[in-house]
Amino acid sequence: MAADRDVSLSGGTDHMELLKDWRLDDRVKSFLCNSRIYKYISELDAVRVDTKLVSFLCNSYEDGHFHIGNHRLYLGLQDIFYLTGLPIDGKPVISNSQDIDGLCERLLGRIPPKKNVVKSGYVGLKWLKEEFEEVNVPADSPDIHRYVRAYLLFVLGCVVFPGLPRHQVPGDYLHLFDDLSAIDDFAWGSAMLAHLHVALKRVRDKNSKGKNLSASCFILQIFALEHLPKLVTSYFGGDFELPKAIPLAGGWSKLLARYSRNNNKKFNMAEADEISLTPYNRVLISDPNFLDQFKLCGGRFYSICLDRIWFYSYEDCADQLGLPPVDNPLPKMDVGTLPKCRKGEQRDWEKYYEGYVAHWNDRQSTCVDLSLPAIVEDEMEFMPSPGIFTGVSPSSALVADGADQPLQEHTTEMPSPVIEEGPSLPSSHILPGGDSVLAVDQPPQKYQTKRRLRKWCRKKYYTFMVKPKRSRHPVLNLFL
Structure with missing residues (x-):
């Protein structure tokens, strides 16, 4: 295992606080109230991330797994599914635009300024808030769609895909919101999985200069809380109730916000000697559509988040899915030779994604049978x-x-x-x-x-x- 590195957390609570500062207009909320993204972020409270815990997870990450004591844990699709409730099956989150300014002018009606923007093609989160937080058009006006797209782009940069440069988000996501009725058609959960794993790999790569975790630190923290029972007891004592409704991140954020005022205890490595492989048996699922999404957890494919691509295989987390361990896992799927891009040139995304998208489109054929969670028809029977x-x-x-x-x-x-x-x-x-x-x-x-x-x-x-x-x-x- 590589030596421990000092990790800086760019995906910390400052992004969540920035999201809570946005006073969402009711006219914008009416377009988003039924989307999975809004259901995820609407339940979140701004909490302080335990930097020592997240740094421990980063330094225990090796070969796609967290090596904790004598155990191995894998951050898989089932974790993203339960914690966020975001769709893990659907269209891939890919880029097809090279002219970000033209895309912003068409979908937002404005071109973002280049001031304080470190990388080309990025949009400042503070600029989005200043320009689109206050809605100045009627609810029945077509221009209201621009405010909805701006808020969705802001959400992606704050919570779903936070990263570097700080307080900026790639404008490539904007084309995914061209049709606002198809927001849930994209596999945001699978994209988050790729975003997290690639960020962790970059932190641990000895050839990488970056020591900054450019991903959602909050998701990593509650992932650890789900799988380390002693850590939960250390945080909250004995007077608490674990969240049971998807997305679990909302319940965890409220727990952390409630107890952080009275509990200054931090993570202790001695509390990581006990592992829970299947902590989600308590979760109540009332939407049958979740089962169709959950089946993808038993597949083998490449999950895509713009230029971050990660190969997911159920074999890496078979014991966490209730499957027998795989002694001889299959090799990664071949995608052929990737097109090279010289410095300063625009990447040809169509050729770059060709092999990955082909495997993604064939993802259902790679799925094995899983033990699906039970559906609760009437949650009132538990009251x-x-x-x-x-x-x-x-x-x-x-x-x-x-x-x-x-x-x-x-x-x-x-x-x-x-x-x-x-x-x-x-x-x-x-x-x-x-x-x-x-x-x-x-x-x-x-x-x-x-x-x-x-x-x-x-x-x-x-x-x-x-x-x-x-x-x-x-x-x-x-x-x-």
Whole structure:
């Protein structure tokens, strides 16, 4: 294994914060609300990436795998599928444009300035925000499409494909948004896989001068959280619930944002001795279309993200897919001799992609049978019935009378609430009860002070109350 290198993270939280600073107009949102890209980014919170953890992953990367202790982990399509919910099957994310200025003028109506743009063909993220954040056209105007395309290009550069130069995005992505009704027709998830692996390979390449990880560091962090159980316990202690809905990245970002204020612990290499190969069994899938996408995880093909191309094979992550290990993996597919491009010349993308696209178009024939995840027809069956109080975990609660005895998980029938008149407290106030909440009746008017209100609650719900840890919320603390 190559020696460890000091890694700089260009795909860090500054990109996510920049995305949250964009105040998305409702007219633009109406075009994107049903797209997979918007569902992915709309759930994200700006969190601080654990640089020590991501640097550890970079330095443990070798031959396409993360070598952690005596284990090997592979960042595969199933990880991208569950974490982001982006399509992994569809049209390849390739470039076919050489005149970026002409493309921007046609699809955005403006030519981006060359000032502060390091590489030719790139568009500044800050310029996109300044020019297109405020929408000045009616919702039924064709010009609204320019604002939608600008926001999508901004999203790709911030979260999906962040990289170098910082705060800039290749203008080649713009032609993919020519038809806004076909946003989900492209394999954004497979492109992200190629983008991540090529970035990791460049960091570890001893002949490469770059030590900067130009990819989504947040995805690498939550990939580690999914596969390293001890790391999750170190981050959140014992009082947390793992996200179960796709995209998992949204739930993880909220967890990290919630606990980062009170938890300053950082990654310890000693916490990486236990590996979970199949952590996604808990995930609830309600959309049958996800299964058609998931089948591609059992294939062998080249995933493409502009000039970043990565050969994906299910054989590298067979144990993570629940398949028997492959002793003699097949060699990579031959794509022939790639056309060379001299410095300063425009690459002939059609000839460059010819072999890769041919294998991509034949990707379905390379897929093996996988054990597909189950479809949940009605997620409400996992919700507790009305009027039932679900007990909290034994390690996080005590019974209300103060006895230091652990409370076992149980269900207790709640009495029918009696609403008493009183204008002071709305009936929407809640009483914490561990993992669930307890509805509080309207108190009489004489119970207005904090002390009397607490006394009334304890008297009325004495046998059903559970005393959790004190909350920072001033209203909830009234009942503790």
